[in-house]
Amino acid sequence: MSKIEFIPNLPESDKKRVVVAGGGFAGFKLIRKLIGRGYEIVLLDKNNFHQFQPLLYQVATAGLEPSSISFPVRKVFQKIKDVHFRIAEIQEVIPSQNEVVTDIGRLKYDYLILSIGANTNYFGQNEIEENTLSMKTASDAILIRNTILEHFEKALLETQPEKIEQYLNIGIVGGGPTGVELAGALAEMKKYIFPKDYPELDLSKMRIIIYEAASRLLASMSEEASAWALKYLKKLHVEVNLNTRVEHYDGNCIRLSDRSIVSSKTVIWSAGIKANGIQGLPAEITGRGNRMLVDRYNRVNGFANIFAIGDNSLMVTEKYPNGHPQVAQAAIQQANLLSKNLVKLDNGIQPKEFEYNDKGSMATIGRNLAVADLPFVKLHGFIAWILWSFVHLFLIMGVKNRLLIFLNWTWNYFTYDQSLRLLIKPKPFLKEKNEVSCITPNELIINNN
């Protein structure tokens, strides 16, 4: 193997270099807070945009465009001289050399921040991984949208009832926020949109089914929230199967833990996440859910200059012996504190211990239907839905995105019509040809500049 080169064109300065791997809620917030504190910051992410994941399910259900919930990284840091961005995936840390290895080359760091998040967890079930759709990225959401539209079009070409139902049925594995929100939004499409778009199909045959292994939906929320979510989903004619595991899925037939079988060509897997890992760190730092064990300052166990924040970190505290929930709030709070602690550590000042402050959680099931667990009150129905809408509109980055989402939501609310039902089939990138110099000795060269 040839020696991997260093990533070129990054300035060598006297400033300490903070390498941030991952531009999700944690990484992005950290950088924004660290600007102007005298560091050279390098952000690595496999995408050139920051994404507001909580609204991803609306992209999957044709309510929003990915661009409305995404923000180009370069735009955010346009005027910031000390922030450098590269599209790259981090592959390995070499702590002894203070280096990371990425798919575009090596990189030295003074501080390394691992905010690499989490990905779908299939629990080792390869056939399920191969045949189900996931819901973690904008590409995933668009693929769900396209697949559902494609399957409806195919249903029109079938004459056997079982085949038609196989195309129409949608199975959702996992009754957490993603599964519940997706099921609710699909149920509303079934109610308001599909019958108008597909008058030739008998949509009473379409089933939207949630499979949840636990005994209640939204296990991370209160019992009340779970009960209301179940009630709302039933009202929207979503079938909810609790205490039910999906044991096998081959792309056509779902086999459940009670050995019953359901026909469906569309199964969305949102049954769990697994922290993204990285080579080069000792096995002992890996805890539950593949998360990295960190101390109260988010330092990865045993390292003075490697930090993990957000979904891929695991901090054991008295209040949270199993680690904090893997939610945006925790990621943002850790990033906020770390931005201050880093400066303190750098100056030999005692940093502050992190403690998660749970400000509550919310999930929306449908039009006027949501649940919210706040520190002092539990809400449901219209008021929770309004609160959910305002909070999400407030949290999304950028005035234009807010405007677009507000416009879309208002439009969809009054017209009962998510209009982004376009099946745009992606074209693959052209194959890049081996890099060659265009200057060949036998050719007459005129550079018409």
Next chain:
Amino acid sequence: MSKIEFIPNLPESDKKRVVVAGGGFAGFKLIRKLIGRGYEIVLLDKNNFHQFQPLLYQVATAGLEPSSISFPVRKVFQKIKDVHFRIAEIQEVIPSQNEVVTDIGRLKYDYLILSIGANTNYFGQNEIEENTLSMKTASDAILIRNTILEHFEKALLETQPEKIEQYLNIGIVGGGPTGVELAGALAEMKKYIFPKDYPELDLSKMRIIIYEAASRLLASMSEEASAWALKYLKKLHVEVNLNTRVEHYDGNCIRLSDRSIVSSKTVIWSAGIKANGIQGLPAEITGRGNRMLVDRYNRVNGFANIFAIGDNSLMVTEKYPNGHPQVAQAAIQQANLLSKNLVKLDNGIQPKEFEYNDKGSMATIGRNLAVADLPFVKLHGFIAWILWSFVHLFLIMGVKNRLLIFLNWTWNYFTYDQSLRLLIKPKPFLKEKNEVSCITPNELIINNN
């Protein structure tokens, strides 16, 4: 070969069936005008949306989302009982049986309307086709956007000046409206956006170059318009090479007719279109540019019940001995008249001969810079640009699309910032598994409905 089945689930009624192949400007307009006249209409298109092509270049240059210029077919015809839509590509006509063959099955027609449009013409140059980007569909436009963003990111990883320039340079082949509008929009990105997004790149090295084989740009417009377009492009630092053909392109190096060579990894081919063809019709009906020869009622030569309208039709008249220009206006006018003529022909009434009424043409080069040839006046500059904006906003279908485009344009105008610079890498569709029944005799079946 097994016998191809008929497309299922289409009603058999007493009404005459009009099969419309292609939902572009021509096909879409025809159907909208034919509704309520007693026909059963079947629309076949390979996409489930109608697209406003004139603004496609703004999708390619990150100014608009594809959804803003597209309209779901099913949404438009939601309440129309007599219009049926299938995603399908027409492959062959069997006139003797009044049948078409498509990729989803066969179909009987009483009247067949071929509004299948035109595609990029590479004039048989396979290597150019393989290595250049085209600009005919939403997928094409998104691919151009993604490729340019990807190439900029790759330029950051290079150290050799020639390689960097190869990634930054953009060649555009063809100086028609598509080439000119694209070049102008890219030049504005080079001026206002790329320097802010990529402060690490020396963008003075980036070249945007048009190659046009003819002696002027916008050959279909007036000499004045050509001259102004050239002036505006030069003002925006676009290099314009007239009387220049691209003879060879291998993905890295453009070889021109004067044998000079230019380095570029991004070449957009907009040098010509070729009407889409169809099997089963006699060779004699094919005219210039692969267009189908039609009479003054748009009947394909020699056939009483097969019509061609829009870009793929060729009607020779005294005023237009080479056929009408392949523009939206001509397509819409033909569709309008045919909707009336069809009813007349059906009732044995003498139809009306078509005559193209040229209402003028426009092209926009950049901010406040456009050219317009109207029947009685030629405009350029700010006034032409305002006119262009209003006309396009007026012509696009749907209140929401108009709102979104207006919002985007206004935003971009005042912020100098097209913000859709997201490199969303498409995921391929899951492989569909052979259709199987989920009901197997050895399994216990509980259908938990």
